[in-house]
Structure formats: C-alpha cells, structure tokens
Amino acid sequence: MNLETQVTQAGRGGARLDVDGISVRFGGLTALDSISFELPAGQVVGVIGPNGAGKTTLFNVVCGFTRPQEGQLLLDGKPLRPVPHQLSRQGISRSLQGLGLFPGLSVVENIVAGASHSARAGFWSGLLGLPRADRDERELYERASALIDELGLGAHAYSPPSTLPYAVSKRVALARTLISEPRLVLLDEPAGGLGHEDIAELGQLITSLPARGEGCSVMLVEHHVDLVMDVCDALVVLDFGKVIAHGTPDEVRDDPLVAEAYLGAEVAT
Ligand SMILES: Nc1ncnc2c1ncn2[C@@H]1O[C@H](COP(=O)(O)OP(=O)(O)OP(=O)(O)O)[C@@H](O)[C@H]1O
Ligand SMILES: [Mg+2]
Structure with a gap:
C-alpha cells in the first residue's frame, strides 16, 4: 500500500494538485517563471515570498482568473482548466479577496x-x-x-x-x-487584519480542514509567516516568480536563500 492510499484510508483524502511548469508574463515582466510543485492529497501547503514574488498570480492561475502562457495544472492527475464561476463543480473552493x-x-x-x-x-x-x-x-x-x-x-x-x-x-x-x-481549498491571506488570538484560532481551523468530509487539501497564500510555519505540512517559497525553496517549515526556515530573499525585501522597502 503506498502512502497516498494510507492517507486516503485515514480520512485525509482531498484532491492532489500538480502545478507543472507554469509561466505567466505580463508584457515584458515574468510574474511566474516555470513554477512546479505538488500539493499532495490531504496536505496544507503554504505559498510565501516577499512582495511581488508572484503569490497572487499563482493563486489566480489556480482559480482560473489568469491563464498561464506555459505549463499545466493537474487535479488528481487529470488536466485542470479552472473556470472561476465553476470552481465548486470542480471540487475547488476559494476564499474571496477581502470578505x-x-x-x-x-x-x-x-x-x-x-x-x-x-x-x-x-x-x-x-x-x-x-x-x-x-x-x-x-x-x-x-x-x-x-x-x-x-x-x-x-x-x-x-x-x-x-x-x-x-x-x-x-x-x-x-x-x-x-x-x-470542496476537496481543494484555496485561501488567500486569511489572517489579513486579524489580531494574535484570532490568528491562533484560525490556525486551528486550518489544520482541521484536511480531516473534513471526504478529505480536503489546502493551498494557503499568506504573509503571516508564523501562521504558515505553524499550520503547513510543506511550504513553497517564491521570489521573483521562481520557486527558491520547497520543503517542510523547518527546512525552509533554515534555508539561506529564503533568509536572503526576505532580508533583501526588507532592505528594499
Ligand atoms: N495584472 C498585472 N499586470 C502587470 N503586472 C502584474 C499584474 N499582476 C501582477 N503583476 C506583477 O507581477 C509580479 C508578481 O505580482 P503578484 O501580485 O503575484 O506578487 P505577490 O507575491 O502577490 O505580491 P504581494 O506580496 O505584494 O501581494 C509583480 O511584479 C507585479 O507587479
Ligand atoms: Mg499578492
């Protein structure tokens, strides 16, 4: 029995999302440059990165708002062409920007x-x-x-x-x-505007999502690094449209490239 089967049997099903070589260009600007990573079934994967890294662009690609020039998305191994107003039919649900x-x-x-x-x-x-x-x-x-x-x-x-x-x-x-x-939930900055206690409560909620119903996977785009470190099984770190790190929160926290990307961003602002 492979790991995925075990996970499904434990009630942590959810959809598996593969982001495969996605590129998005706005005129001469490459917002996403051949991005690839997987969101395994029943996991919470966080997408982080400094301002302008490409997080919202990636979110919009998975919601179907932005069509990539290259690459494809796969949902449970099948090509996915997300259509914003039909997402829930496709088993996907997203938090709206703002409320x-x-x-x-x-x-x-x-x-x-x-x-x-x-x-x-x-x-x-x-x-x-x-x-x-x-x-x-x-x-x-x-x-x-x-x-x-x-x-x-x-x-x-x-x-x-x-x-x-x-x-x-x-x-x-x-x-x-x-x-x-939904079998895949996309959350765009759910902690935005929340205080410390409310963020802790939100964190508990997010970690409970994979065990819901038939199972659920979560892609979380979030600025609040502490929350992401607490609730995610894996993190994808974007910088200038590229994946610069991908791993567990501990692996990513210790990655010198990540520190440099964030430090560079702080110095620049
Ligand atoms: N519709 C658009 N037209 C032109 N350029 C865009 C468009 N949307 C995003 N960009 C550019 O693409 C790059 C990535 O932007 P994106 O909004 O995805 O970054 P982000 O990681 O979400 O940033 P932030 O943390 O500030 O929300 C930026 O340089 C941005 O200016
Ligand atoms: Mg953004």
Whole structure:
C-alpha cells in the first residue's frame, strides 16, 4: 500500500494538485517563471515570498482568473482548466479577496450562497416546484447550520454582516468556502487584519480542514509567516516568480536563500 492510499484510508483524502511548469508574463515582466510543485492529497501547503514574488498570480492561475502562457495544472492527475464561476463543480473552493460577504443577507444566507452550484443544480426543479429543490435547500441549510456550530457562529446566524466583529466575518467567509464540501481549498491571506488570538484560532481551523468530509487539501497564500510555519505540512517559497525553496517549515526556515530573499525585501522597502 503506498502512502497516498494510507492517507486516503485515514480520512485525509482531498484532491492532489500538480502545478507543472507554469509561466505567466505580463508584457515584458515574468510574474511566474516555470513554477512546479505538488500539493499532495490531504496536505496544507503554504505559498510565501516577499512582495511581488508572484503569490497572487499563482493563486489566480489556480482559480482560473489568469491563464498561464506555459505549463499545466493537474487535479488528481487529470488536466485542470479552472473556470472561476465553476470552481465548486470542480471540487475547488476559494476564499474571496477581502470578505466578499453580501450585505443584504444574514450570516446563514451568506454561507448557503457559497454553494451556488448545488443551488443551480436545483434551479429547474425549483422553478417547477419539484420536491428535489426542497430537499436540496434543506440539505444546504443543514450543512450551513453544522458549519455555524463548528465555527462558533451560533450567536450571529441571523445577523447581517455589517454588525459582526471583523474576526467573526472572516469565519463566516471561511464557512462559505466550506459549504460546497470542496476537496481543494484555496485561501488567500486569511489572517489579513486579524489580531494574535484570532490568528491562533484560525490556525486551528486550518489544520482541521484536511480531516473534513471526504478529505480536503489546502493551498494557503499568506504573509503571516508564523501562521504558515505553524499550520503547513510543506511550504513553497517564491521570489521573483521562481520557486527558491520547497520543503517542510523547518527546512525552509533554515534555508539561506529564503533568509536572503526576505532580508533583501526588507532592505528594499
Ligand atoms: N495584472 C498585472 N499586470 C502587470 N503586472 C502584474 C499584474 N499582476 C501582477 N503583476 C506583477 O507581477 C509580479 C508578481 O505580482 P503578484 O501580485 O503575484 O506578487 P505577490 O507575491 O502577490 O505580491 P504581494 O506580496 O505584494 O501581494 C509583480 O511584479 C507585479 O507587479
Ligand atoms: Mg499578492
């Protein structure tokens, strides 16, 4: 039995993502220069690097916002052409930049809105008043209610987002990412704007993601290096569009190239 099979059997399934030779150029600027790494099933992989390293560009490639000029993505070994509004159909879910909550909807409705593809599956039956739509909707609200319990949002379920403390809004945004039961979650700076205690709580949440449902893999783009070191199984370090280090947090922490990239960035700012 290979390691991957063992991992799957332990409930840490999730999708495997291969980033294979991805290059993105904006005019004369090479934002990503033949990037390759793997995100094994059920792992949390962090993507870090100084300002302008290419992190957001990579995130956008995996979300389908940016088409690379070269290279390919593979999901569980099959070519993946991500389409932003169909990501959840492809088993992928991403945190929106900022919070992206709908101001006119309550917390529970915002969470349910994250499952747009399931809702669309029931669209015609909904229109025709068939029981399928009721069942779909009931299931969605049951899932949302489980997430509300799990993420400690019970006191806020029927509140509009504008009344929530910032850290609570971030948890709502995460719950919305999880309602479609994704096998790959892409998180873009989830710790942005959070205080120390909230970051610790977020860290616990992120480490619990791989064991969810059928299993889940996580790609985490984050500036907050302490958080990334705590929660990631592996790190990919980008600098000037290239992978300069890839390994466990300990390996990366001791890598002189990484220290140099960050030091160089500090000196430059
Ligand atoms: N749409 C674009 N058009 C032109 N250049 C771009 C575009 N998007 C990004 N770039 C450039 O590509 C490089 C990588 O940018 P990217 O935003 O991916 O870096 P980053 O690692 O996310 O940086 P930060 O830590 O500041 O968020 C930068 O030099 C940036 O100026
Ligand atoms: Mg960025």
